[in-house]
Structures are given as C-alpha cells and as structure tokens.
Amino acid sequence: GKDGLKFETSDGDFKFKLGGRIHADASFSSGDNFRDADGQRIEANDGTELRRGRMEFSGTFFRDWNFKSQVDFADNQVGVKDMFINYTGLDFIDIIVGEQKQAFSRELQESSNDMIFIERSVMNVLNESTVDRALGLNVSRRGRNWTGQVGIYGDTIAANKRKTRADEGWAVSSRVTFAPIMEESRVIHLGVAGNFREPNDAGEIADRPLQLASESTHMSNLNLISAGITDIKNIKMLGLEASGVMGPFSIGGEYTNTWIDRKNGESSLNFNGWYGEAAWTLTGESRNYKNGKFYKVIPAKNFSFTNGGMGAWELAVRYAEVDLNDNTFKGGKLSNLTIALNWYLNETVRLMAGYDKALKITDSPLTKSDGSKLDNLDTFMIRAQLAF
Amino acid sequence: GKDGLKFETSDGDFKFKLGGRIHADASFSSGDNFRDADGQRIEANDGTELRRGRMEFSGTFFRDWNFKSQVDFADNQVGVKDMFINYTGLDFIDIIVGEQKQAFSRELQESSNDMIFIERSVMNVLNESTVDRALGLNVSRRGRNWTGQVGIYGDTIAANKRKTRADEGWAVSSRVTFAPIMEESRVIHLGVAGNFREPNDAGEIADRPLQLASESTHMSNLNLISAGITDIKNIKMLGLEASGVMGPFSIGGEYTNTWIDRKNGESSLNFNGWYGEAAWTLTGESRNYKNGKFYKVIPAKNFSFTNGGMGAWELAVRYAEVDLNDNTFKGGKLSNLTIALNWYLNETVRLMAGYDKALKITDSPLTKSDGSKLDNLDTFMIRAQLAF
Amino acid sequence: GKDGLKFETSDGDFKFKLGGRIHADASFSSGDNFRDADGQRIEANDGTELRRGRMEFSGTFFRDWNFKSQVDFADNQVGVKDMFINYTGLDFIDIIVGEQKQAFSRELQESSNDMIFIERSVMNVLNESTVDRALGLNVSRRGRNWTGQVGIYGDTIAANKRKTRADEGWAVSSRVTFAPIMEESRVIHLGVAGNFREPNDAGEIADRPLQLASESTHMSNLNLISAGITDIKNIKMLGLEASGVMGPFSIGGEYTNTWIDRKNGESSLNFNGWYGEAAWTLTGESRNYKNGKFYKVIPAKNFSFTNGGMGAWELAVRYAEVDLNDNTFKGGKLSNLTIALNWYLNETVRLMAGYDKALKITDSPLTKSDGSKLDNLDTFMIRAQLAF
Structure with a gap:
C-alpha cells in the first residue's frame, strides 16, 4: 500500500516492510564569484545531484524484537543510516542497540523526508558532526504527550583506521520533550536536550579533527564559514526547542550551544546557533505531530487530473544563525533566510x-x-522526492 | 513468478517488484604481450570478475506514480543505475525525473540483460562517457510503432568534488524510433538520435577530462586505443539506427558521429564509429521488439533433463569500428570482429x-x-547470467 | 516468519527470500601500551563498530535454478559476499557458479551468524586471505552423512586494477566430510580439505602481496603478528577437522598447514595453525549439524518476560595457535585463549x-x-546480533 511493501503474519508476531527514498536535486547559485584563502577562483558549483537514494528493510520478530536497516547509495557511496535492533518487550522502556540517531535536536531527529526545507538550518553545523548517527544503546520512554530518551554512543560506525593510540571516543546524550497542548490541529511542543562527548585519544571526532562548516548547498562544495578544531578534551552541548501548530499555520525554533574544552594549552571555545521558522499550508492541512517529532503534511485530496485534486501546497520561511567565533578564534559567523514552496502530490x-x-x-x-x-x-x- | 517477486493491490493502484541480476564472467586473451608508452610490459589481464551484481526495487503508488531504484555492487563499489520517479498520469506524455539513461543509441538503451554480445561494441566508446546515465528530466511519447523522447540532463550523479569554479555541465538529447514493419516475427526498426552537451566550467565531463578509450575486456585493464580530451567547449552527437528481424534471423547496425568543439585555441575534433551485427536463433525463436528496443530471446521450451527441453540457442556475429583520429589528433582507430554463442536455458x-x-x-x-x-x-x- | 520474508508459488517452482544480519560490536583491550617497529606508540583501539550489516536476496526459478545475493555494508563499504547461481537439476551433483566460499575449513564455511565465538580463531589467519570467497565453479555431492565438493576459483571478484602483466591467479580446492555418528544430539564429524593456488603473474594474491596477519579485534587495527609474502609461485594447503557433539556438550578442532613455494630465489615457507574448542549449552540444547557444518543453538524456549522463557545460554572456551615462522623467516607465532558466553534469546x-x-x-x-x-x-x- 501507500506506506510501501508490508507483510505481517496473522498473529502479528512477525512483520516486514520494504521502503525507500529518492531525493533528486538541482541547485543554482548567483553572486558566487569568490576567491579562497589561496586567491584561487571558487564558486558555489551548480548542478544536479542524487541527494539521497536509500533502501530500507525493517520488521519484527517474535512480537518484541524489531530491526531496521537503512542504507544510502547517494554519491555512489555506501552510507549506513539506521541499522539497529529494538526491543519493546518491557512495559516501561524501549531499548535500541546499534547505529541510530543520537538523542539531540528535533531538526536532526526528524527524517529528511519530513523536513519543510530542502536542507537543515545553518544551526545544524553544530549538530551534524557531533550528534548525528552513531553506534550505541538508547533507552526511551514516552507518555501520551511527552517523551524522554537517554543514550550512550561510540564514535564512528567503522573499524578504527588509525594505527596509533586512538581509542575511540564516546558520548552520552539525552532529549526530553513535552507537549502541553496536543490536539488534532493544535500543538505546543517544548524540548530540551544535552550531550557530553569525549573525543578519541587523538582529540578527534570520527577519526579526524572536528570540522564545523556551512556548505552553501550539498552540491556546491563551497563552505561560507569553516572551523577545524583539534586537541579536543570534551564537548558539551545544550539544545532547546519550541514549536506551535494552529491549523494550517505552524511556527518553531531551536537553539544549540556548544562548549568545547581543549587540551595542550588551547583555549576553550563556545559556539551557538539558532533558527526560527514559520509554515503555512495553503490548502489547509495541519502538520502532524507524534512522540516529539513533526511529520510531513498529508494532502486532504491527492493531486489528480481526473478528480481535480490539488494535493497540498505549503509555503515556509526560516531565519537561522550560527556563530563559530569565540574571542580570538574566528571560525566565522553566518545568518541566512530560507524560503520554501512545497507541493505534496500525495503521501509518497x-x-x-x-x-x-x-x-x-x-x-x-x-x-x-x-x-x-x-x-x-x-x-x-x-527537489523531486519519492519516499515510503 | 518468473519475472521476480511481484506484488499488487487488488485495485492495481499500488505495485511492487524486486529484481536483480548476476553476471559472472571469466575472460582470457592471447597475443597480448605488449609494452605501454613507457616501455613497461603490459597485457590484457585474464581472470574472473563479477561484471554486474545488482538489486532492483521498483513499483507504483496511486496508479500514476512509478519509481525504480537499481544499484550495482560489482567491483565492491556502489553504482547507482536507474533511480527515478516516473509520472504516467498524462495521456500524451510520460515524465521521468532522476537518474536514468540519456536518450541516445539503441545499444546503450537496451539492458545488459538483453545484449546479444557479452560487451557493447567499440562504437560505444563514443557513447559510454557522454550519453550514459545522468540525472535529468525526460519526456517521452509513443505510438503503436513509434517512440519519441527528449531529455535535459546534468553531469554527474554525485555532489561536485571540485573546489574551484566548476558549475556542472548539462546536455539535451533526443531519440526517435519508427518501425514501418512490426509483426510478431517480422520487424524493421529505424532510429535517429541527437545529443548536445555543455561541459563543466573546467571544460570537463563528469569532473574529469573526457576519456574515450576501448578496453579489450572490462576485466583486462588494457586500452587498445585511448584519447584524453581537455578544453571542451561543447559536444554534438548524431546517432543513426537500423535493424530488421525475419523469424529467427536478425540484422542491425548503428552509427555515431561526435563533434567536439574546444576552447583555448585547441582544434575541434570529429570522431565516428559504427557496427553491424547479425544473429540467428538456431532453435527458431525470434528476438523481441517493443518501444524501440530489442529484448532477449524467450525459449520456446525451457532447458530440462526431465522433459527434454533444449532452451534457446543463438549464434551471432558483429563487425565494429571506431575512429578517434582527426587530422593531427591521434586517439587511435580500431576495428574488431565479435562472435557470440548464447544458450538461453529459460527466461531467467x-x-x-x-x-x-x-x-x-x-x-x-x-x-x-x-x-x-x-x-x-x-x-x-x-558469462553465467541470472536476471529477473 | 522467523526465517525472514519468504514467498513461494503454489507449485513450489518459484521461491524468494529476503534476509539480513546486524552485528553491532563494542570491544575493549587492556595491557595494550605498545610501540610499533618505528617506535611509535600504538594500541589495540577500543570502540564500537557495525561488524556486519548485510542484506540478502535469494530464491529459485523454474524449480532447479537458485540464486543468492548477499551484500555487506559494514565500514560504509560494499562487500559482495555470496552472489551465485546454483543449479540443482542433476541427481548426482549440485553446481554453483559465481562468488562463493571456497571449499576449505569448517570454521570458514560456517556462517558468522552461527559461530560460537565473536571472531574466528587465529588459525584463520592462514585461511582468510587464501581460501575465503572467490568467483568460481563448485560441484558438490552429499549423502546422508557425508559431503564432498570440489571447485575451481579465480582470484579477486573485481576487475583487475594492475596496468602491468598480471593475469589473475586461480585455485582448486576440495573438502570432504564424514559423520560416522549423526543422531539428533550425538554427532561425530570428520573432515579433510586441500587447496592449490597459483598467484597472479606478479606473484600476488588478490592484486597485492599476500598478507597473513592476526588483528587483535576487527576494530583494533593492531596486528600482533604479521607476515607480508611476495614472489609466490604457488600455495598448497591441507586442512583437517574433527568435532563431536554429546547432548549439550560439544568439542571440536581444526588444523591447517600451508606450504608456499616462491620464485626469484626466495625460500619456500611452511606455516601451520590449529584450534581446539569446547562448548556447553547451560540450558540443555544441542548444537545443530547438517551437511558437514554446525549451526547455532535453537532455544528450547524463547526468552520472554511474560512466559518465563530463558532462551538458551552457552558457555565455550577455545585454545588456538598459529605459527608464521619458518627457519629465518619470522612472521611471528601466537597462541591465545578465548572464552565466550552467549545468550540466544530466540532464533533471530x-x-x-x-x-x-x-x-x-x-x-x-x-x-x-x-x-x-x-x-x-x-x-x-x-555483540548484539540479529540475523535471519
């Protein structure tokens, strides 16, 4: 059906689902006649790109044991995304072991299939290289209108490639959300998250110096601001979230603050970023909210020439900032404005x-x-997107 | 069933299919005791190779929205092949957005599962690096015995890897076919195609200088002729096709002419190639034709020890040429003869x-x-081939 | 069902199965404050790793034609594992063409899903780089309590990457097993295997000098012993196997001897390795035996809080040695002791x-x-493992 290919035994103890996503992009930039630090001419490269091309296989064994494996093939490279085992046999908590998203930031936790904008905000510069997916153990609990999760995670998904003293780093993170109002088309969402990460023995994240950089588009290979950070002792992060939905209107925002302690006499660093966004579904549908995350609009009437359906149309705007400067350390500071017009032809x-x-x-x-x-x-x- | 694993909702609005292909090859060369330009001893390397190992997932949502994702894992590398969204809700045209074959050359458009010969002809040297798959938008229309398609395409499927001024290139191509005779086992096929490609800002195709080279086998790592072309301003290509089927006999041929305009004072280049082929199904079956492409022979009786079925046997011969010389530019010129003996044990x-x-x-x-x-x-x- | 997602036509002529495996690991080492040959500080790196993340698609066409394609995505790289066509239409032999395990060593032939220990023994240092998977043709026959197979194999699965004289190598190997006792929970297994391998023209295996090395864990990037061997003329290997099962108890062992002839005046080398292991299923289940291989324990009662099931618990110990020294050639010698405690929550x-x-x-x-x-x-x- 519309959710992809699903199978279930009659007792419901065994379930399987095949899914996938295709995000085919084209991007164009103007006002991009630049020179890099070496004086070489550089620009935000225009062009086409398969931004995401994923296959997904998930399911349930013996009622309580779920798995999910999702692999990306964009850029003609393997990107293991979710690859985990989930145990739901306990009443009070869910347990997830394996490669999964760390417990931090609504924007990062929401699927790329559900994002209002084509790319995440510049605030995500702080999150992407520190609290994105990792191999770990996550326990979570949720009530009717709240969620809480805490996890411990390793560093890279791959075997260590360094031939020196480089025990992998690890992190603990936690995210709690609460929705004081949670009705069909009226939602207030609040969230707070914290992360503590220890780098590897070499003071690095993911086998290399921490790189915080804002690429103008995924295609462009142009970083408007960029900070390479070595000698990391530990990273502490705080995230705050607030969102509201009122019928076809929604607003939301997040704030991330990152403190980086460093060794070998290097000074500590403090960075932050935030965004605020507002969306309006012209065709009247509400964004969907469940378990601390927002999901894409489902059209009231699918697009069709035969029955006159319009699908759903959505207009959105976002302002975002990230500041990678701290005292004499100058990673750069950037603010931008993003406008989105989305046409949901159907659920897929x-x-x-x-x-x-x-x-x-x-x-x-x-x-x-x-x-x-x-x-x-x-x-x-x-972007043309097909996802299920 | 024999076409792989297929599912369909009762109203036919949602369909899914899982497919795959395995091409396991071995190749051996003689008379290959050569020296390269540096005087080093070189040969056409013999050996075994998984030529293609692909998984494919395709389907339909809401009757009109199809997708196809096909990924190759041969050489232990990811090769995204088809990865597109196809809209069939309009009466007069079909629309395909995403990674797909460009509209040029019957030989290139036909699936490797259906080729008469183990590898495409040396003419394909001109096509493979210019009009093979790309991310784009293709519109097509077809009648009972004709097809027409035109598409606009980007350059590489991946994000731009150059850190300089290198806006990606683009191309427009179109292919039209017509079958004045199209009966069960009698076909005349005619086709014409054109392609215009602009390179990236650096005068390159797919992020590197255009490389036209004829490898003796995919396994061998030996290029009998080879031309590296920089400073490209644009490429124009013309393709002509003609084929005929008469019962178990078929003949066919194609011609490609490539004009390369260059900048920075480099001289323009004009290359061409062609092939002619003839095939005979010893067991009497006809090759299959549909929508401007030929498909493999379906055995009248599958091979089996129990019921005495033979499968289908096919004998074929091909002569092909490609000329990469133009005036003082000497990329080389090559002609070869290929003989094929194929045993179709069943449809798979x-x-x-x-x-x-x-x-x-x-x-x-x-x-x-x-x-x-x-x-x-x-x-x-x-080659041992299993495909569905 | 519990074996994954399976489909079958009503006449049984067409079958399909989707499977997968997730092995999520964490490893820690102590007493690993070392220096390498250059005096640089080095250790067995601790951390997390997706050891295996595989998808598998297998099936049957026209009753007699089977295929299996299994691809690994661990380390964010493609690893084509099984990718073969299997013909079972002959009464007296089975034929397999394509990428498959060579006919050598019970430990290597058994699936990683079924291993008692997290990693194979140090004896496998001799086998992994010579008789693991390759592209070839294998014929096998089996009786009630015996199996025999012989195969001829190429070298690498990929196209040759050397631009010199480097015709790929090839090998012939054979494994025969016999079970004088084969009852439900009483088994005696005996096996013998031989392998002869010719290297490529450059005296290499898999496009590079033969590397025999014992990594302390797959994660660690630390080789306790290591031998790089060039100028290979040929490799001969002998393997011996013996195992016994008595109710919940099992013992087993293997021995491998490798003779390497070399050219260019290099001396011949003779290496060997062996292991002995004993396992005890605390909950009483027997290990399973079929066609010359052992399979994991199936719990008598699955783990569950509701019905009080414990799953199966298994305790095992292994002693292993490998000797890469021969006369003046000093690749190193290593013996180790491994203890395992496994909890089978259910079949998956x-x-x-x-x-x-x-x-x-x-x-x-x-x-x-x-x-x-x-x-x-x-x-x-x-390790957390989910496999089906």
Whole structure:
C-alpha cells in the first residue's frame, strides 16, 4: 500500500516492510564569484545531484524484537543510516542497540523526508558532526504527550583506521520533550536536550579533527564559514526547542550551544546557533505531530487530473544563525533566510522549491573576486522526492 | 513468478517488484604481450570478475506514480543505475525525473540483460562517457510503432568534488524510433538520435577530462586505443539506427558521429564509429521488439533433463569500428570482429560464450614487445547470467 | 516468519527470500601500551563498530535454478559476499557458479551468524586471505552423512586494477566430510580439505602481496603478528577437522598447514595453525549439524518476560595457535585463549560476550612501551546480533 511493501503474519508476531527514498536535486547559485584563502577562483558549483537514494528493510520478530536497516547509495557511496535492533518487550522502556540517531535536536531527529526545507538550518553545523548517527544503546520512554530518551554512543560506525593510540571516543546524550497542548490541529511542543562527548585519544571526532562548516548547498562544495578544531578534551552541548501548530499555520525554533574544552594549552571555545521558522499550508492541512517529532503534511485530496485534486501546497520561511567565533578564534559567523514552496502530490511524492539568501557573513575564509568582504549569496534549489 | 517477486493491490493502484541480476564472467586473451608508452610490459589481464551484481526495487503508488531504484555492487563499489520517479498520469506524455539513461543509441538503451554480445561494441566508446546515465528530466511519447523522447540532463550523479569554479555541465538529447514493419516475427526498426552537451566550467565531463578509450575486456585493464580530451567547449552527437528481424534471423547496425568543439585555441575534433551485427536463433525463436528496443530471446521450451527441453540457442556475429583520429589528433582507430554463442536455458538464466578479434589497430599507445605495431588481440569470454 | 520474508508459488517452482544480519560490536583491550617497529606508540583501539550489516536476496526459478545475493555494508563499504547461481537439476551433483566460499575449513564455511565465538580463531589467519570467497565453479555431492565438493576459483571478484602483466591467479580446492555418528544430539564429524593456488603473474594474491596477519579485534587495527609474502609461485594447503557433539556438550578442532613455494630465489615457507574448542549449552540444547557444518543453538524456549522463557545460554572456551615462522623467516607465532558466553534469546536474536587472552607472542613486530617483548593482551568484546 501507500506506506510501501508490508507483510505481517496473522498473529502479528512477525512483520516486514520494504521502503525507500529518492531525493533528486538541482541547485543554482548567483553572486558566487569568490576567491579562497589561496586567491584561487571558487564558486558555489551548480548542478544536479542524487541527494539521497536509500533502501530500507525493517520488521519484527517474535512480537518484541524489531530491526531496521537503512542504507544510502547517494554519491555512489555506501552510507549506513539506521541499522539497529529494538526491543519493546518491557512495559516501561524501549531499548535500541546499534547505529541510530543520537538523542539531540528535533531538526536532526526528524527524517529528511519530513523536513519543510530542502536542507537543515545553518544551526545544524553544530549538530551534524557531533550528534548525528552513531553506534550505541538508547533507552526511551514516552507518555501520551511527552517523551524522554537517554543514550550512550561510540564514535564512528567503522573499524578504527588509525594505527596509533586512538581509542575511540564516546558520548552520552539525552532529549526530553513535552507537549502541553496536543490536539488534532493544535500543538505546543517544548524540548530540551544535552550531550557530553569525549573525543578519541587523538582529540578527534570520527577519526579526524572536528570540522564545523556551512556548505552553501550539498552540491556546491563551497563552505561560507569553516572551523577545524583539534586537541579536543570534551564537548558539551545544550539544545532547546519550541514549536506551535494552529491549523494550517505552524511556527518553531531551536537553539544549540556548544562548549568545547581543549587540551595542550588551547583555549576553550563556545559556539551557538539558532533558527526560527514559520509554515503555512495553503490548502489547509495541519502538520502532524507524534512522540516529539513533526511529520510531513498529508494532502486532504491527492493531486489528480481526473478528480481535480490539488494535493497540498505549503509555503515556509526560516531565519537561522550560527556563530563559530569565540574571542580570538574566528571560525566565522553566518545568518541566512530560507524560503520554501512545497507541493505534496500525495503521501509518497513531493516537489520542493527553495531559495536561500546568505544575509550576514563574518570572518569567512572567502573573499569576493575584487578582494572585498562577502556580503551575499543567493541559492535556488529544486527537489523531486519519492519516499515510503 | 518468473519475472521476480511481484506484488499488487487488488485495485492495481499500488505495485511492487524486486529484481536483480548476476553476471559472472571469466575472460582470457592471447597475443597480448605488449609494452605501454613507457616501455613497461603490459597485457590484457585474464581472470574472473563479477561484471554486474545488482538489486532492483521498483513499483507504483496511486496508479500514476512509478519509481525504480537499481544499484550495482560489482567491483565492491556502489553504482547507482536507474533511480527515478516516473509520472504516467498524462495521456500524451510520460515524465521521468532522476537518474536514468540519456536518450541516445539503441545499444546503450537496451539492458545488459538483453545484449546479444557479452560487451557493447567499440562504437560505444563514443557513447559510454557522454550519453550514459545522468540525472535529468525526460519526456517521452509513443505510438503503436513509434517512440519519441527528449531529455535535459546534468553531469554527474554525485555532489561536485571540485573546489574551484566548476558549475556542472548539462546536455539535451533526443531519440526517435519508427518501425514501418512490426509483426510478431517480422520487424524493421529505424532510429535517429541527437545529443548536445555543455561541459563543466573546467571544460570537463563528469569532473574529469573526457576519456574515450576501448578496453579489450572490462576485466583486462588494457586500452587498445585511448584519447584524453581537455578544453571542451561543447559536444554534438548524431546517432543513426537500423535493424530488421525475419523469424529467427536478425540484422542491425548503428552509427555515431561526435563533434567536439574546444576552447583555448585547441582544434575541434570529429570522431565516428559504427557496427553491424547479425544473429540467428538456431532453435527458431525470434528476438523481441517493443518501444524501440530489442529484448532477449524467450525459449520456446525451457532447458530440462526431465522433459527434454533444449532452451534457446543463438549464434551471432558483429563487425565494429571506431575512429578517434582527426587530422593531427591521434586517439587511435580500431576495428574488431565479435562472435557470440548464447544458450538461453529459460527466461531467467543464460550462458554466453564470446570470441573477439581485434582486426586493425592504428595509432595505439601500445606496441608489441618487440617494438613493432599491434596487429592483433584474441579475447575469449564466458558469462553465467541470472536476471529477473 | 522467523526465517525472514519468504514467498513461494503454489507449485513450489518459484521461491524468494529476503534476509539480513546486524552485528553491532563494542570491544575493549587492556595491557595494550605498545610501540610499533618505528617506535611509535600504538594500541589495540577500543570502540564500537557495525561488524556486519548485510542484506540478502535469494530464491529459485523454474524449480532447479537458485540464486543468492548477499551484500555487506559494514565500514560504509560494499562487500559482495555470496552472489551465485546454483543449479540443482542433476541427481548426482549440485553446481554453483559465481562468488562463493571456497571449499576449505569448517570454521570458514560456517556462517558468522552461527559461530560460537565473536571472531574466528587465529588459525584463520592462514585461511582468510587464501581460501575465503572467490568467483568460481563448485560441484558438490552429499549423502546422508557425508559431503564432498570440489571447485575451481579465480582470484579477486573485481576487475583487475594492475596496468602491468598480471593475469589473475586461480585455485582448486576440495573438502570432504564424514559423520560416522549423526543422531539428533550425538554427532561425530570428520573432515579433510586441500587447496592449490597459483598467484597472479606478479606473484600476488588478490592484486597485492599476500598478507597473513592476526588483528587483535576487527576494530583494533593492531596486528600482533604479521607476515607480508611476495614472489609466490604457488600455495598448497591441507586442512583437517574433527568435532563431536554429546547432548549439550560439544568439542571440536581444526588444523591447517600451508606450504608456499616462491620464485626469484626466495625460500619456500611452511606455516601451520590449529584450534581446539569446547562448548556447553547451560540450558540443555544441542548444537545443530547438517551437511558437514554446525549451526547455532535453537532455544528450547524463547526468552520472554511474560512466559518465563530463558532462551538458551552457552558457555565455550577455545585454545588456538598459529605459527608464521619458518627457519629465518619470522612472521611471528601466537597462541591465545578465548572464552565466550552467549545468550540466544530466540532464533533471530543473540547477545554475545567474549574474552580473549593472548598467551604467547613470538617475533611480533611490536614491543611493550618499555622496549621489552610482548607477553600479553586482554580483549573484551560484546555483540548484539540479529540475523535471519
């Protein structure tokens, strides 16, 4: 059916589901005639890209034992996404062991199939390289209108590639959400999350120096701001979330603060970022909310030439900032504005158009071709998405 | 069933299919005691290879929305093949968005499962690196005995890996076919195709200089002729096709002409290639034709020890040429003869044997080990194929 | 059902099965403060790892034609495992063509899902790089209590990557097993195997010098002993196997001897390894035996809080040795002791804990940090496994 290919034994003890997603993108930038730190001409490369191409196999054994394996083949490379075992045989907690998202940030935890915008906000620069997926043990509990989870995670999913003293790092993170209002089309969502990460013996994350960078698009290979951070002692992170839905309107925002303690006499660093977003479903549908996460709009009437259905149309805007400067450390500071127009043809297919304007760029490693400071970058993106 | 694993809802609005293919090859060459341009001893390496190992997941949502995702794992690398969304809700055209074959050349468009010979012809040297799969938008229409399609495509499927000014290239291509005769076992097929491609900002195709080269087998790592072309301004290509089927006999041929305009004062180049082939199904079956493409023979009676079925046996021969020389530019010129003996045990399994003789080799980067010019290379190949 | 997702046509001529496995590991080592040959500090890296993450698609066409394709995505890399066509239409032999395990060693032939210990023994250092999977043709026959198989195999699954004279190598191997006693919970198993391998033209295996090395864990990137062997003329190997099951108790052992002839005046080498293991299922179940291989314990009663089932618990111990020294050639010699505690929650899920103690380490390329000889390494491992 519409959720993909599903099978179930008659007693419901064994279930299987095959799923997949195709995100086919094209992106174009203007105002991108730059020079890099070496004076070489550089731009935000335009072009097409299979942003995500995933297959997914999930299921249940003996009623209580679930698994999910999801692998990405975009860029002609293997990206193991979820690959975990989930035990639901206990009344009071769920247990997940394996590769999974860490317990931090609504924006990061929500599926890329459900995002309002084509890419996550620039705030995610702080989260993507620290609290994205890892191999670990997560326990969670949820009530009618709240969720709580805590997990302990390793560093990389792969075998250690360093031939030196490099015991892998680890992290503990936790996210708690609460919805004081949770009705069909009226929601108030609040969330708070914390993360503590120890790097590997070499002071690195994922076998290399921590790289916090904002690529203008995934396709572009252009980082407007960029910070490479070595000699890490530990990382502490705090995340705050608030969102509200009122019929076809929704607003939301998140804030992340990152403290990085360093060794070998390097100074500690403190970075932060945030975003605020507002969305309006022109065709009247509400965004969906469940267990501390938002899900995409389901069209009231699917698009069809025969029956005159329009699908759902959504308009959204987001302002976001990230600040990688701290005292004399200048990783750069960036704010931007993003506009999205989404057409949900049905539950499976979505067409997206996006416009992103870099508003304020401070301490970028790039300059304009005439040597002056960067003051703008306009990016246009389109996506065809099929996901189930 | 025999077409793989298929599912369908009772109203036919949702369908799913799992497929796959295994092509296991061995190849052997003789007369291959050569030296490369540096005087190092080199040969067409013999050995075994998983030529193709693919999984495929395709289906339909809400009657009109199809998807196909096909990924290759041969060489222990990811090769995203088809990965597209197909909309069939319009009466007059079909729309395909995503990674797909460009609209050019019957030989290239036909599936490797259906090819008469183990490898495509040397003419394909011109097509493989320019009009093979890309991310794009294709619209097509077809009548009872004709097809027409036009598409616009990007360059690589992956994110841009260059850190310089390198906006991706793009192309427009179109292929039209017409079958003045189209009966059960009598077909005349005609086709014409054109392609215009703009390279990336660096004058390259797929993030690197255009490489036109004829490898003696996929396994061998030996290029009999080879041309590396930089500073490309644009590429124009014309393709012509003609084929005929008369009962168990079929003949066919294709011609490709490629014009490459170049910048920075480099001279323009004009290359061409062609092949002619003839096949005879000893067991009497006809090759199958549909929508401008030929499909493999379906045995009248599957091979079986119990019921005495023979499967289908096919004998085929092909002559092909490609010319990468133009005035003072010497990429080399090559002609060869290929003989194929195929045993279709049933619709799923096929055993193939092939012999390939390089007939005339001009301006090769290689020499024989005694320093004289190359005049021959004999290659023997076998394949076990299971595809559904 | 519990064996994964299975489909079958009513006449049984067409069958399909989807399977998968997740092995999520964590490993910790102590007593690992070493220096490598260059004096650099090195250790057995601790951490987490997705040891195996595989999807599998197998099936049958026209009753007699089976296929299996199994691909691993661990380490975010493609590893094609089984990818073969199997013909069972002959009464007296089975034929397998494609990527498959070579006919050598019970330990290597048994699935990683069925192993008693988290990793194979140090004896496997001799087998892994010579008689693991390859592309080939295998014929086998089996009776009620015996099996026999012989195969001819190529070298690598991938296309040759060398641009020199490097025709791929090939091998012939054969394994015969016999079970003089084969009852429900009483088994005596005996086996013998032989392998002859020719390297490629460059005297290499799998496109590089033969590397025999014992990594302390797959995660660690630390080789306690290591031998790189060039100029190989051929390799001959002999394997002996014996095992016994008596109710919940089982014992077993294997011995491998490897003779390496070399060219260019290099001396011939003779290495050997062996292991002995004993296992006790605390909950009383017997290990399962079929066609010359052992399979994991099936719990008499699945683990469940509701019905009080315990699953199956298994305790096992293994002693193993491998000797890569021969006369003046010093690849090193290693013996170790491994203890395993396994909890089979049901047929699909297993939790494993392991302890490994390196007992005697001779001629290691490593030293302790104070310059003295290595005398110990303690490794602790845990695994969560879901496989079907």
